[in-house]
Amino acid sequence: xxxxxxxxxxxxxxxxxxxxxxxxxxxxxxxxxxxxxxxxxxxxxxxxxxxxxxxxxxxxxxxxxxxxxxxxxxxxxxxxxxxxxxxxxxxxxxxxxxxxxxxxxxxxxxxxxxxxxxxxxxxxxxxxxxxxxxxxxxxxxxxxxxxxxxxxxxxxxxxxxxxxxxxxxxxxxxxxxxxxxxxxxxxxxxxxxxxxxxxxxxxxxxxxxxxxxxxxxxxxxxxxxxxxxxxxxxxxxxxxxxxxxxxxxxxxxxxxxxxxxxxxxxxxx
Amino acid sequence: xxxxxxxxxxxxxxxxxxxxxxxxxxxxxxxxxxxxxxxxxxxxxxxxxxxxxxxxxxxxxxxxxxxxxxxxxxxxxxxxxxxxxxxxxxxxxxxxxxxxxxxxxxxxxxxxxxxxxxxxxxxxxxxxxxxxxxxxxxxxxxxxxxxxxxxxxxxxxxxxxxxxxxxxxxxxxxxxxxxxxxxxxxxxxxxxxxxxxxxxxxxxxxxxxxxxxxxxxxxxxxxxxxxxxxxxxxxxxxxxxxxxxxxxxxxxxxxxxxxxxxxxxxxxxxxxxxxxxxxxxxxxxxxxxxxxxxxxxxxxxxxxxxxxxxxxxxxxxxxxxxxxxxxxxxxxxxxxxxxxxxxxxxxxxxxxxxxxxxxxxxxxxxxxxxxxxxxxxxxxxxxxxxxxxxxxxxxxxxxxxxxxxxxxxxxxxxxxxxxxxxxxxxxxxxxxxxxxxxxxxxxxxxxxxxxxx
Numbered sequence: 001x002x003x004x005x006x007x008x009x010x011x012x013x014x015x016x017x018x019x020x021x022x023x024x025x026x027x028x029x030x031x032x033x034x035x036x037x038x039x040x041x042x043x044x045x046x047x048x049x050x051x052x053x054x055x056x057x058x059x060x061x062x063x064x065x066x067x068x069x070x071x072x073x074x075x076x077x078x079x080x081x082x083x084x085x086x087x088x089x090x091x092x093x094x095x096x097x098x099x100x101x102x103x104x105x106x107x108x109x110x111x112x113x114x115x116x117x118x119x120x121x122x123x124x125x126x127x128x129x130x131x132x133x134x135x136x137x138x139x140x141x142x143x144x145x146x147x148x149x150x151x152x153x154x155x156x157x158x159x160x161x162x163x164x165x166x167x168x169x170x171x172x173x174x175x176x177x178x179x180x181x182x183x184x185x186x187x188x189x190x191x192x193x194x195x196x197x198x199x200x201x202x203x204x205x206x207x208x209x210x211x212x213x214x215x216x217x218x219x220x221x222x223x224x225x226x227x228x229x230x231x232x233x234x235x236x237x238x239x240x241x242x243x244x245x246x247x248x249x250x251x252x253x254x255x256x257x258x259x260x261x262x263x264x265x266x267x268x269x
Numbered sequence: 270x271x272x273x274x275x276x277x278x279x280x281x282x283x284x285x286x287x288x289x290x291x292x293x294x295x296x297x298x299x300x301x302x303x304x305x306x307x308x309x310x311x312x313x314x315x316x317x318x319x320x321x322x323x324x325x326x327x328x329x330x331x332x333x334x335x336x337x338x339x340x341x342x343x344x345x346x347x348x349x350x351x352x353x354x355x356x357x358x359x360x361x362x363x364x365x366x367x368x369x370x371x372x373x374x375x376x377x378x379x380x381x382x383x384x385x386x387x388x389x390x391x392x393x394x395x396x397x398x399x400x401x402x403x404x405x406x407x408x409x410x411x412x413x414x415x416x417x418x419x420x421x422x423x424x425x426x427x428x429x430x431x432x433x434x435x436x437x438x439x440x441x442x443x444x445x446x447x448x449x450x451x452x453x454x455x456x457x458x459x460x461x462x463x464x465x466x467x468x469x470x471x472x473x474x475x476x477x478x479x480x481x482x483x484x485x486x487x488x489x490x491x492x493x494x495x496x497x498x499x500x501x502x503x504x505x506x507x508x509x510x511x512x513x514x515x516x517x518x519x520x521x522x523x524x525x526x527x528x529x530x531x532x533x534x535x536x537x538x539x540x541x542x543x544x545x546x547x548x549x550x551x552x553x554x555x556x557x558x559x560x561x562x563x564x565x566x567x568x569x570x571x572x573x574x575x576x577x578x579x580x581x582x583x584x585x586x587x588x589x590x591x592x593x594x595x596x597x598x599x600x601x602x603x604x605x606x607x608x609x610x611x612x613x614x615x616x617x618x619x620x621x622x623x624x625x626x627x628x629x630x631x632x633x634x635x636x637x638x639x640x641x642x643x644x645x646x647x648x649x650x651x652x653x654x655x656x657x658x659x660x661x662x663x664x665x666x667x668x669x670x671x672x673x674x675x676x677x678x679x680x681x682x683x684x685x686x687x688x689x690x691x692x693x694x695x696x697x698x699x700x701x702x703x704x705x706x707x708x709x710x711x712x713x714x715x716x717x718x719x720x721x722x
Contacts (some may be wrong), residue, residue, distance in 0.1 A: 027542045028569045112370065119374030206331070206358040206367050206377070222360035223333070224566070225537045230335050231565050233539075 015244075019043060019237045026233050043238040050235055057209060058216040059243070062195060064127060065212055069134030070190035077137050077186050081144025082175060086157060099145075102138035108199050115203050129204035130212070134194050140186040147182035148175075180257075188254045195247050213243045315405045318610035325350025326607050331358045331368070332383040334432070334594065336628035340621050344614055353611060361385060365678055371601070372397050378601040380608035381615075384429060385594045386420035387485065387677045390501065392597065393428045394675040399598040401427040404609045409617055416667035417633035421595045423672070429597035430616035431633035432625065435556025436663035437489060437579045437588045440563070443652070444573040445475065445551040454577050458521045461552075461580045465530045468551050475549045476532035477525065482693040483536060484684030484706070485591070490554070492589035492671050493579060494518035499674045506674060506714045507722040510703040517582060519699040527696050542566040554579060556591035557660035561629030564650045571649065576656045578663060586666045593633070631660065638664055676717060680710045 017034055018026060020043070025035035047055050084095060114133055118124050123132070152175055160170040176183070198214040205211055208219065217239050224231035330341065330353050341355045356379065358364045365388055371377035372395070384392060392398050401407070406427055410418055417431035439461075441454065446464070449471035455461040465477035480486070491498055496514025500507040509515070525531050532550060534541040544550035545567035553559060563574065579588045596616055598608045615621050622634055626643070637643050638661045648656045674680055685693075687709045692702030711721045 023565075024568050027539065027546050027566060031539075115370050116374050119371070119377060122376070124371075124374070124377055202359070202363060203366060203370060206356055206371075208357055219357065219359060219363075222363070223335075225360060231562075 015237060015241050019234075019241045021234060023231065023234045026237075039234070040238070043234050044242065047235045047238045047242065050232070054208065054216070055239055055242075058211055058213045059246075061127070061210060062212040062214075062243075063246075065130050065134060065197070065201075066191055066194045069131045070187065070194040072131075072135045073137040073140055073190040073194075074183060074187045076135060077140035077144045077190075078176075078179060078183055080141050081146075081182075082148045082152075082171065082179065084141075084145045085148035086152065086154065086175075099138050099142050103142055107133075107197075111200050111203055114200070118204065124204055125206050125210070127210055130197070130201045130210075133200055134190075134197065137186070137190050137193075140190055143186055143189075144179070144182055147185075148179060151178045151182065184254055184257045188251065191250055191254070192247065213239070217243065313404050313606060315408070315613075317606050318404055318613060321604070321606035322348045322351060322610045322614075324607075325352075326604050327352040327354065328380040328602070328604060328608050328611060329354045329356060330381045330596075330611070331356050331364055331379040332596070333357050333360045333364065334383055334625075334628075334630070336625045336630060337383075339624045339628070340615060343620055343624060344611065347614070347620070351607065351611065361388070362678065362682070365391075368392075368599075372599070376601070378599045380602040380604065381596055381598055381612050383432070383594050384597045385592065386417070386431075386590065387488075387673045387681070389421055389428050389595065389597070390423075390673050390675040391678060393424070393426070397600055398428045399600050399602065399605050399609065401430070401598065401609060401612075404606070404613075406430065406609070406613060409613075412617060412635060413633050414635055414638060414664045414667075415669065416590050416664070416671075417593065417595070419669065419671075420590070420593070421597075429595035430612055431593070431595045432616050433558060433593050433630045434633040434664055435558050435590055435592040435631065436660065436667055437493065437554060437556055437591050438660055438663050439577045439579050440553040440555065440559055441575055441577060442545075442548055442551050442570065442573050443575045444570075445548040448548070449475065449551070451551075454575075455580045456578070457584055458580045458582055462521075462524050462530075464551070465525055469530050472549070475551065476544075477530060478552045478554060479532035479534040479536070479541060479544070479550060480522075480526065480693075481533045481535050482685050482689035482702075484681035484688070486536075486555075487684065487688070487703075488673075488677075488681075489589045489591040490522065491515050491518045492668060493587060494521070494582065495587070495668060497670070497672070499672055499677070501672055501675060504718075505720040505722055506676075506711075508674070508707045508710050508714075510700070510707055515703065516700075519703065521582070523699050526692075526699055529696055546570045548573065556593065557631040557663060558592065558629075560648060560650065560656060572652050574651050575654055576651060576659045578659060578666075587668050588663045588666050589671070590667055633664075674710070674714075675719075676710070676714055679713060680706070683709050683713075 014032060017032060020038050020040040021029060021035045022037060022039045025037065029035035084092060115124060118129050123129050156174060157170060160174055165173070196214060197212065198218070201212050201215050205215065208216065211219070217236055220232055220239065221236045224233060325348070328351070330337070332355065337355055337357075341353045344353060345351065358367050358379075364382070368378055368382060389398075407422075409430065410422070413431050414434060416436070417434045421427060421429040421431055439455070445468065446454070449468040451464045451467050453460065455464050461477065468475050468477050488498075491514055494514040494517040496512055496518060498508060498510050498512060498515050500509065532544065534544050534550070541550070545553070545563060546569040548570070564571070578586055581587055596612050598605055598612055602608045617634075619636075622632060622637060626632060626637065632638055632643070644657045644661050645655055646657055647653045684706055687705040688699070688702030691697075691705040692699050714721050
């Protein structure tokens, strides 16, 4: 347990401590304790203003990608998973096979073919090149499908139909509430995946103005390498620290929803 | 033409087969066809370049060099009709991945791009770069040091103009040398090995230098030893680490490597810079562009370091290039005259070169390399030494006729997985590591449609 704690918490502790140091002190002070100057606030200021505040722009980009990409992916996965679970139609088995297969393909492997396709559509180097592929979450779809099978008794749907409710109304008034814990889980997964997405934006985007945080921070980090380097490790560290804050907040917030959702479901069942 | 076509096919097959997961593979695969100026033959003179500057227009320039911003600004001031869109698309490998993708896709590549010398052959072979001879830039040959010009001009074409250069030298920590009783600065590799022993005996946490397996560094060291391991003839590649120079290098370096006289610190890491600061890393055998990085990353060691020529095998001065970049015009450019005109200003105009030098770059132009203002400058970090004298001297002593592979970028990325695993993790014979590297390079070259000899 202690070892596990160390393993998970230590990097975070290290990050917090070292984000408080100046560039010079990073190399001549002990790694796991504070240096003479406490430069965290200066570092935060510098991070937010370096190169005309491009960091803030990256935060904004990441938020756009997460809200539209992860939000859209969750919506699509919910609709499709529900549909596959609760409606019988020809070809369902084939869809199931394709989805299962898609879960197995790592996104990294698809990135380059996706690039060539998007290039033909002239969408590379635009936000759409990041958002559209993010909308597809085979794992989310699969999860919602399995969850919908379990969480929504077909009898309820039949009762609603007998009472004269249309399919959309049934979905938005009844099903969606029963699916809430599943939706939150998928949202959590897609949010984290989109927030951390690196490879896809890396190859799709060449204009730093559209970078998400991951690619931007890596570019700052790479700036320290090779001829004529300009190391800004202190800003990389501070930027990393700042960039995990929203995801931690989202995680804590969604987790609460998720847990209450689960218990609500259990009582009902 | 048929070769380009075959390579394109190979690449498609590779992608279709889902081998796309090898990022490096695609980064290095230069097999695409470049369209852009399809059909039209570009030809002109330097006068056409002046006309293009007058006429103006917009071009895109990809670069990660720190001086780019100030250079573009100065350029636009001098030529207000031209708009240069500067994009930092990523540092080397990232940028090459994007550029290769854009070239393969047929659109999206910049007009002018920063390309390191080792990556020039890969774009040259895939016919992605404009031959600057068409605008008469061959006339500029005498402006550049022989080794940098040789890196951009071959097969009768000029693929770019050199920007910086990196003749190798030995940076050494005088304080560490003094403490360990190394009284004579090594001039031969034998003396260097003796110094390594003294330093490690003095303090077992101290090392003469570090090497945890870096393909680029190893290639440069073989280059200095007179080796020619990478032979390219048209579409035929021959990798040979059995030649005299390569053997000379491994025999020498093995004495340090297998005797655990080298630190495992990986270059450009926190550990590496720390070792540079606290004196536990006594020398760096690296390119002339290093001083600025040391001042920025190992500020605590100011005054401790000095520069000397790289040790040699027999006392005759000879060195190699490490790193260094040129800028090139891509064939995809819709306005090649303007792009070339910008490139000519960027890497040949004194105003631009001055900005580059101020950013801490090491020049490739003979005028600057012999300018007393440059060579006589004293470096406070290096204890008041006139380091540029040593480094400029080195730039004239680079062993000639070196060539890189057209898949060098990829080859360098797999060094750690091959030579690293074979001989670096257990400090065993480097020849075995190089053999493993060769096998992997050959395999990849075949996949890319090259003939391997």
